Amino acid sequence: MKSPVTHFSRTLRVLHWLMAILLLAMLFIGVSMVVTLSERHSWLVAIHKPLGIFLLLLVLIRLAVRLVQATPSLPLEMPSWQKRAAQLSHVLLYILMTTLPLVGWAMQSAGGYPIVLHDTLLLPPIASQDVQLYALLRLAHTVLAYLLFVGILLHLTAALFHALIRKDGVLSSMTTGSGIRSMPDGQ
Structure with missing residues (x-):
């Protein structure tokens, strides 16, 4: 019989932290982009x-890895409503991390702006050129970016709650890999 998984694989931990850094950078770059005329x-x-395209590729890789690798269960003592909230928040984060770059790509396509990945490598447009569609997608991209930022803050808050209050190893399962553990009786 296999022992239960208590931590995320090294691959998932590396993807998680790489994406965390890049997502925060993207959010700050995005805000800087729209407020500067320099x-x-x-x-x-x-x-x-x-x-943004690189992050889209990373989230697709992360989803694929997550589908084939076992992930740790949340602590048994955790209330079921918190477990459901954690699962829902992860689903929403994955949806936002996937949707945001796709909406950005579609927005650029609708505006007639190419996405250049390298000097000569252009991504094909995924939406027809349309000024009204561009405006709608620009608004959607902004709203989704704010939602992702709020989602990241909530995710961080929950991680700190597990690390500092519950001390149940949930955060360490994604940092050091030491893993989730049950809380001693009486806590």
């Missing part, structure tokens, strides 16, 4: 577009 604007846009 010469940095075009430089920020040139970083933002390919980084």
Whole structure:
């Protein structure tokens, strides 16, 4: 009989932390892009577009790895409503991490702006050129980015709750890999 999985695989931990850094960078680059009129604007846009596509690839890889690798269960003592909230929040984060770059790509396509990944590598448009569609997708991209930022803050809050209050190993299962453990009786 196999022993239960108590931590995430090294692959999932690396993907998680790489994406965490890149997602936060993307959110701050995005905010900087829309508030600056300086010469940095075009430089920020040139970083933002390919980084968004790279994050889309990373989230698809992460989903595939997660489907084939076992992940740890939440602590048995955790109330069922918290377990459901954790599962729902992860699903919503994955939806946002997948949808946001796709909406950005579609927005760029609708605006007639190519996404250049390398000097000569252009991504094909995924939406027809349409000014009204561009405006709608730009608004959607902004709203989704704010939702992702809120989702990340809630995720971070929950991780700190597990690390500092519950001390149940949930955070360490994604950091050091030491794993989730049951709480001693009486706690």
